[in-house]
Amino acid sequence: MNSPESRESVEVADFWRRLGLPGLVDVHTHFMPDRVLAKVWSYFDAAGSLTGVDWPIAYRHEEQRRIALLREFGVRTFTAMLYPHKPAMAAWLNSWAADFAARTPDCLHTATFFPEDGAREYVERAVRQGARVFKAHLQVGEYDPNDPLLDDVWGLLSDAGVPVVTHCGSGPAPGRFTGPGPTGRLLARHPRLRLVVAHLGMPEYGEFLALAERYGEVRLDTTMAFTDFSERFAPFPRERRGELAALGDRILLGSDFPNIPYPYVHQLRALERLDLGDAWLRAVCHDNAAALFSDNSHPEARSF
Structure with missing residues (x-):
């Protein structure tokens, strides 16, 4: 119990136990094929153009150790956020993710897509196979x-009610199709889409909070928001904390584990210091995601 990660496990458990929770639900964690993850890590190591800052990976471990760490932290349910950056990649990633979910019962079966011929067919196949959440990365996928x-x-995902965690904000660097404009047009066409705005829409927090106020199925995840790291380049406006409180039933815990440059517990402390109350923290760190993903129509649905 003397390693930093062992001590951190105690800190994380103290956090959710104090709130009276059975653990955490983290909707934004990354698992992907080893060679793909290695390329992602290399990009962060090089401070690529989409980051532009020093970004040391805090949990650079092999797959089974990363899974074990989340369990030690008390993360009862997590995801395998993976995404293509070019055509003819998404279907292969979905096949890997289906296998990963089958051997990792506490991971929500995750899938992805790319604008290409055949996308509807492989997305429909993933939904039939039990995909519970999709990832869309407008910045990386361009x-x-x-x-x-x-x-x-x-349309298929809207009708099926399957949530899509979408990196659509312009942080840490803007892309050709990031920002509230393209996503707002999408929601105008699909107002029932269960879109989860990753990173709270950083840095366009206000605009994405407004979209959540306008569309009742829009949620936002907390990934990296409010942390010391992100506050340096994309500070959350203090005057908008009331909107966070008002949308407390649609804010979900996300972390970006393992690709974060600080300890996992720091994301939890960053939420706590918003001073929005224990009920808000309980909803964000467990109850909102548990309600979103508790669906008895899926035979693999598990207790949260």
Whole structure:
């Protein structure tokens, strides 16, 4: 119990036990094929153009150790956020993710897509196979969510009620199709889409909070928001904390584990110091995601 990660496990457990929770639900964690993750880590190591800052990976471990760490932290349910950066990649990633979910019962079966011929078919196949959440990365993928090749995909996911965690904000660096404009147009066409705005829409916090106020199925995850690291380049406006409180039933815990440059517990402390109360923390760190993903129509649905 003397290693830093062992001590951190105690700190994380103290956090959720104090709130009377059975553990945490983290909707934004990354698991992907080893060679893909190695390339992601290399990009962070090089301070690539989408980051531009020093970004040491805090949990650079092999896959089983990363899974074990989340369990030691008390994360009862997590995701395998993975995403393509080019065509002819998403279907392969979905096959890997289906296998990962089958051998990792506390991971929500995650899938992804890209604007390409055949996208509707492989997304429909993933939903049939039990995918519980999708990931769309507009920054890395450099695609417009309103691309006609995705019309049927968004419609299918909206009708199925499957949440899509979407990196659509312009942080840490803007992309061609990031920002509230493209996503707002998407939601105008698919107002029932269960879109989860990753990183709280950083740095366009206000605009994405407004979209959540306008569309009742929009949620936002906390990934990296409010942390000392992000506050340096994308500070959350203090005057908007009231909106966070008002949308307390649609804010979800996300962390970006393992690709974070600080300890996991820091994300929890950053939420706590917002001083929005224990009920808000309980909802954000467990109850909101548990309600979103508790679906008895899925035979693999588990207790949160």
